[in-house]
Amino acid sequence: MTTANKITIIVLAILIAIISLWYGQNHGLLPAAVAPEAEAIDGLFDFMMIIATGLFLLIQGLLIYTAIRFRRKPSDDTDGPPIEGNVALEIVWTGIPTVIVLILSIYSFEVYSTIGGLNPKAAKDEGPQPVAEETQSEQGLMASASDYLALGLGESPANQAKNLTPLSIDVNAIQYAFLFTYPDTGVVASELHVPVGQPIQLNISAGDVIHAFWVPQLRLKQDAIPGREAQLSFTPEKPGTYPIICAELCGPYHGAMKTNLIIESQQDYEAWLQQQQVAQSESLDNAVALENSNSLLTPYANQLGVNQQLLDELKAYSQ
Amino acid sequence: MTTPVSTSQTEPQRNWKDYFTFNTDHKVIGIQYLVTSFIFYLIGGALAAAIRTELATPESDFVDPEVYNQLFTVHGTVMIFLWIVPAGAGLANYLIPLMIGAKDMAFPRLNAVAFWLIPVGGLLLMASFFIEAPQAGWTSYPPLSLTMGQVGEEIWILSVLILGTSSILGAINFLATIIKMRIPEMGWFDMPLFCWSMVATAIMVLLSTPVLAAALIMLSFDLLVGTSFFDPNGGGDPVVYQHMFWFYSHPAVYIMILPFFGVISDILPVHARKPIFGYRAIALSSLAISFLSLIVWAHHMFTTGTPAWLRIFFMATTMAVAIPTGIKVFGWCATIWGGKLRLNSAMLFGIGFVSSFVIGGLSGVMLASTPFDLHAHDTYFVVGHFHYVLFGGSVLGLFGAIYHWFPKMTGRYMNEFWGKVHFWLTLIGLNITFLPMHELGLEGMNRRIAIYDAEFQPLNVVATLGSYLLAVSTFPFMINVVWAIFKGQPASGNPWKALTLEWQTSSPPLIENFEEEPVLWCGPYDYGIDVPPEDQQSVQELLSEVKTDMGR
């Protein structure tokens, strides 16, 4: 290898490294991050993006360069050099991916632990709960609201250290709506309101088929499985309105199963809660779901089978 | 070439009618597989075009939401079970006996049965559009699949069971043939890499497909008889289905890509005129992938009912798949590096395969990371990822294989100009269609939806236009194939001057493949070895020389 070649390779390597480092942190592919959990996951994604960009440039560059530089000359019918392998090189390219995935695994493990995934209260799968007995009763739609702690993400170690008590909210997913119950006040809402800075713990369950609770801005997702309770914990940081999306196919109107996560100040949150309490104690006969459900879904209400009986069931459940 | 079979006076010719019968010749069956699966590819592609048309606008306006769910359910099922898996089996059928110097597969009649199950299962699935189409996705998760229409769901189950049986029978044949019927001189490490990849594929089929069958049998009981294996209302557990389903369906991804890893390992050395770089590493990495594939399934379930230890364990095993895959990709790059590249259509598709597959591989490693998967699971990021693997990987590999072995199968070359047009349209179309999906998913668009947020429309329009380009790209290919069969330039027995055994017979090969048992006179990829550059001796001449040396 000549010195000129060495220099070219070093220059190219540095160039790839610079481009990867820059692009990995400026890809602009992710929406706003509104919780520390989201930021932790973004850090991981950026890191993976840096490595991926590097490898992408390396391999695509190699392919394009090879395809141009090593074309067969029109008159040349001979074979190329009979190189059958190179043990040192092969060890290198087995070793490098091994090291990369090892680092990625450890980093992912760290992040998963930071966001509360290893919290022993949430990380243990208690298995399906007996819903059979309950569904034989009249509230057939509802899964058991057991006291078991379930799978998913638990309280993050950082919040545990601060000794904050999380605000617990029950999420029940049904075709095609989310229902949020605030156990402390008994308020039932179709949108999720949370105060900023307050650790939240969602207890997620499903009433009919499998759904999933996803907020892209939180980078968090958890399936809602009928008969099981799952948990998701996060600490909202940036006020605003963000979409809550059902991410698991749940029927023809799956795409319309959306609502909002509203992160607001403590005062706004309390005012909203109070207003809800008053409204719900006054007019119990009003249609909770129809009134509050988002505009995208309302036109489908009839096709979805949202009728008086369903609403009664919901009401019975919410009490 | 002279008279091939002692029992017949003149060389028997294949009649076009043979291709419509229960023929037991592996070459006929191979072509039957390829043509049938290509027809289903067109059907699956039409469904994809309908899906993309619906997604050109945020509202649900082109088709009903129910119909939309049927479209993507059948699209997924067709593309997996009726296009890529059988197309891989078709290539394997055609090539394995030729590559190992055998007259036919180990069990020719079983082979024909395996093929004829494909149209049966396929037509059954197609019939569902006229009765009641399944609409619970190709994953068919209960309890949704138990509530979306009994008839459609049961048709889907039966059709997948039939197609699964076909692929199990095929796998038995491939393994028996490769293990037992190689010519005596051919040791394990003298086999073409395609055979290695088919060994790995067949092992996976044999070990994982039956588990899917078990899951579908249980699902049928739930659906028809009213048991509650997977129905929480009766005390069952839907997550058990997911475990069983993915125990098959993750290996299924490798079942779909590994044959084409083999194809690429065979195409690149021939057209680069260089030995494959690191034969043993590439051969054994296929087996490593097939082993790992059996212990990674739950990475599809990071957000469902899985406890933390399981999520972490499956993250680690999934990441480990990157190692054998990396060995292959770097091996391919090193193979073409420094060669004398013939950039014909087969080679272009081969290089295009590596290029696109790398993108799918990199996003695959990202998805393996549990915390990131919490965000990306069930979004368009995943859709983009697996289309890069299965379209950018498997389909490009398959087209490469067709351009490469078409002269062998028909005795005629395909047109190079239109082959290159086909390649560039496909490569550009695939990147326009599937690259924007990554961003869509990261920004917050989930998969399997007919109705989406208006902010995602621009990128969706791009993807839709790309998909139309992909649709257009198949026309040059189809015309090229039909034209080449009748009018293509005649090809010799070994048009690419390749060294594997299938090129030692005439094109198309005789009914029993070889005039006499072929001679293994060099390794499968010994390009540039023993051939002095100034000596323009052809492979044929060398072969005859070796034969005289051996006193034949």
Added chain:
Amino acid sequence: MQGSTVNPSQEELQYAETATTEQEHEDHRMFGVVLFLVAESMIFFGLFSAYLIYYFVMPEWPPEGTPELELLLPGVNSLILISSSFVMHRGQTAIKNDDVSGLRFWFTLTAIMGAIFLGGQVYEYSTLEFGLTTNLFASCFYVLTGFHGMHVTLGLFLILFVLLRSRRDNHYSSESHFGVEASELYWHFVDVVWIILFGLVYLL
């Protein structure tokens, strides 16, 4: 290769002939049977895994109110099935010594034992207090034993088929007795599956 029905062209007939002669000096059929049984065992592996997951994750297993399974009849039944494997093996030993009548005797005995096993199963089904859809355990019980019973039935037909074939002169000899070997291997497989199944469903 068993008898063929579809063979339209003359040329293909010749082809099939040569293929058959080819197989005489190298017979891969037993290897194929082994591979097939690997696939079969994976179906049972899937069903057993599902059962084990239920066993471990369900809060209560078997679910409340499931009547105890009786052990005596199935126990005797199991003993009959397991010993039938040994009986059957004597049939293969007999044919290896070119003793066709011995083969016939031992295989008939095996068939009878298999039929007794199936009869016992049917009797057990008829006396059980739960049905297919009573609860998860009941469904598992019926699907597992039923699926296994289907395999026993198939094995029984294979044995009867061998018996039928053995009436032809010189069909089986010490050199060529693929049918005997294959059906025996299948029967052993069905036996082993039953032992695991019995352990899981009745004893665990």
